[in-house]
Each structure stands twice: as C-alpha cells, then as structure tokens.
Amino acid sequence: MTIKRLRGDPGDGGNEWLFLSYGALAEVATRLASPQVVMPWIYTLIGGPLFLFGLLVPSVRLGAIASQLAALPILEAAKFRKWITVAASLIMAALLALVCVAVLELPTALATAFFFICTLCFGACNGTIQLTSQDAMARTVPLRRIAGLVALQSSLGGAMTLALSASLILINRNPGSPNRHLTLIAVAAAVWLVAALCFSLIKEPAGDVAAKQSLWQQACEGVRLYARVPWFRRYIAVRMLFLSVGLATPFYSIHAATLYQGAAHSLTIFVIAVGLANMLSGLVWRRMLSRDSRYVLVLVGFVAATAGLIAISEGRAARADIPYVYAVVLFLLAISEQGLTQASKTYVALIASNRERPLFLAVNNVLLSTLAVPVSSVLGVVAHMTHIIWALCILVVVTLCASINAFFMVPPPQT
16 A cells, blocks of 8 residues: 555545554554553663552553553444544643653652652543544545555654654754653654544544443453363463563663663664664564464574563663663563564464454453453562562573473464
C-alpha cells in the first residue's frame, strides 16, 4: 500500500490521512515517553526507592485493563467514539506535563507517589486509546485498507521517532544538564496534543452498534477453558516465564541510568536504538513466524538472555562517555519484546478456534497482568536490598528457562 492510495473513498474528507497521522504521532509520543525506557530515567531524577520501581510496568498494564473494562459501556453508549480517543490523548499530554512539574518542584516522597499515579493513568489512557481508536477505524476506513494502514502507521511512527530523537541531540545545547531527559517528556506531551487535533478532524459516521460482551465476562469464561485445554495451560506457563522479557527493560534502563547518568545524550541514543529495533522487528521475525511460532519464542529467550549477559558484563567493565554497548543491549531487548508479542499473537491465532480465541486472549491478559505485579515487586526488592545486577541475573536465568519450555509447547497447525 502506498501513500498515494491513502486518499480514501470520495467524500471521506481524507480520513485515512488523518488516521495515518494520528497513528504515527501516537507511536512517536509513546516511544519518547516509554514506560520501559524513558520513565526509569525520570524515576532516577526523582530519587525514589528501588523496591517501588518494580511497580512501573505492572501499574501501566493494570491501568490498561481497568480502563478497557470501564470504557466498554461508555463506548457502546456513545454516538461518536472519536471524542473518547481525543480526550484520552489530551489527558496523556496533561499527565506528561505534570510529571515534568513533579520532578522539578515536588519533594521526593510526594513526587514518587505522583509518578506512580501518573503511570497508572498512562496505562488507562493507552488502553482506552487502543480500544476506541481501533473501533473508530473499523467503522470509518474500508476494511480492505486497514491492514496496510496499520503497517504504515508503525513504519512512519518509527521513522519519525528516529528523526526527532536525532534532532534533539543536535539542538540540545546543554547535554550535561541533570534534567535533560525531561525534554523528551515535554516533546511527547506536545506530540500528543497534535495527535489529538488530528483525530478530532476525522469524520466519523454516527450509528448504533451491537452490544459487546465485557472483557471481565470473557475472562471468567476463559478461566473455565483453562481447566480443560492442555495446550493453553502449557502456553500460559511459558508466557508467565516470559514475563522475564516483558518486564525486563525498565530494570535494564535503571541499570543503564546508574552507569551513564552523566553521559551526554545517553537516553536519546537509547530511544533511537529501541525505535530502530521496532522498525526492523518485522523483517527479523516474519519468515520464522510463518514456519513455527514456537521457534520464535525459543530464539526470543536466547536473544534476551544474550542482552542480559552483555549488560552484566558492561557493569563490570570500563565505560565510554557514549553508551553504545548499552544501546545494543536495549536494541536486542526491543527485538525480543517484539518477537514475543508477534509469536504469542500468531500462536493463539493459529491454534485457537475463532469462537474461543477472544476468551483465551482475555484470560491470558488478566493472568499475566495480575502476576506481573508480585514478580516486579520481588525484583524491585532484590534490586533495592542487594544490587540491580542480581535482579538482572534472575531475569537471565528465568528467560533461559522460558526458552527451554517454549520448545515443548503443543505445535500449532501448519498453514
């Protein structure tokens, strides 16, 4: 699908262009204020305790699930759904601006509490945007064009992230400032404002839709399926072990922050590395996914474990002013996270029936998000009581166990 084809159908007012713009801008803003990469550095500026740091990613996930449960009745009753997306985008911008104020003006204890309240709200807004924007797209854009549009959103957003991050390096005249990382947060807030403006211009048709089953009801029914489906029990066990990949990046980011806090442009370089990994992940995993998604999961674990070993070695070696080695670490972790996400979706899509697939996905999301809280808390306590290196060692060991277990999953049917 080319840019030229995004003119849309006659009379749609350029809706596809607006969806493309919003999706790309939302991708940029999400990367610039990433909970996995950027927010750990902001937490170091606050100076909060490490044992609370493990709640960062779980709070985002729980916020997303809670918001989707709460948004469903509102979504079904709303005549025009785009305004829910616009409101969530504006709230994201406001929250990011408030984080900057908290870091600069509030005492440590109050800023720490405010930080975690904001991360919970970040997850809620992201969950709402994911649900409402996809629904608006399905009702507005011709179905045959949606797949190409979504792919183009991701690619364009990744390219814009790289370009904007590189520009920030060139224009930042004071890279040694301890608050330089707040620039990324401020820019992300501004990008969310522009994104909200783009989405507000979309011409959405009014109309009634069929009532939807709530995610909570789907999850309860999915729990009953868990007791009688062997492949799903094995899959859930493997995904629980792979929390060591999904929850890992913030701990590596906090480790990098302790090593390179004074290095010029360190965080911007890390954002570029992650953006590049997201752009290339489709090329890396696509062919193997078409053969057997289990093998992708196996390889994902080994790639993530390799990144962990490099990070642990970097903590014991002499370091340069520019953290290129740790940029490689975060690049490998981002590639692993994308592979984990793509392989998990592909595996469930192939092995589950059309009727039961939403139930499997719902119970998977609820169980993993619930387990993520105690797992991250334990890792945070380990990092606080000993050293962050020991938390990284635990992540590497569990990741290798996940790879081994993935090899013994029930094979999906061949397409």
